[in-house]
Amino acid sequence: MSDEMPPSSTNPISFERRNSLEKAIQNRPEAHELRERHILLNTNAAPALQAQQQELQRHKLTDSLNKAIASRPEKDALVERNILPDSTAAPALQNHQRELAAAMRRDSIEKHLQTRPSPAELIKEGILEANENPLDEP
Structure with a gap:
């Protein structure tokens, strides 16, 4: 040893x-x-009371969140105000649904533009006057 x-x-x-x-x-x-x-x-409480102080802060936060959740508007109100989309599709499919709706609107607009009457046809139907030409810039 x-x-x-x-x-x-x-x-x-x-x-x-x-x-x-x-x-x-x-x-x-x-x-x-x-x-x-x-x-x-960052507290002035004694170390023995710090755990209780943290628990009190946690309870205050929980109460505040519960109060905010209770006063949250219903889904129907959010749909009316256009905050949420009015959709019955599953949430995973809603993005594809929006993309499809936008593509359908684009197709519809393109179709209307392709069948749009010429200024001569509008004059013939009496919608425009002969001296009006929407293609001429002032």
């Missing part, structure tokens, strides 16, 4: 570990920096 050396005095591993811990302690951030980075709690 007398042959054993105390681990802290001559053991090179513990000496290196000790030096690294000392350096880490020297570079350790201050308490206010840790509070700013939300690592330490």
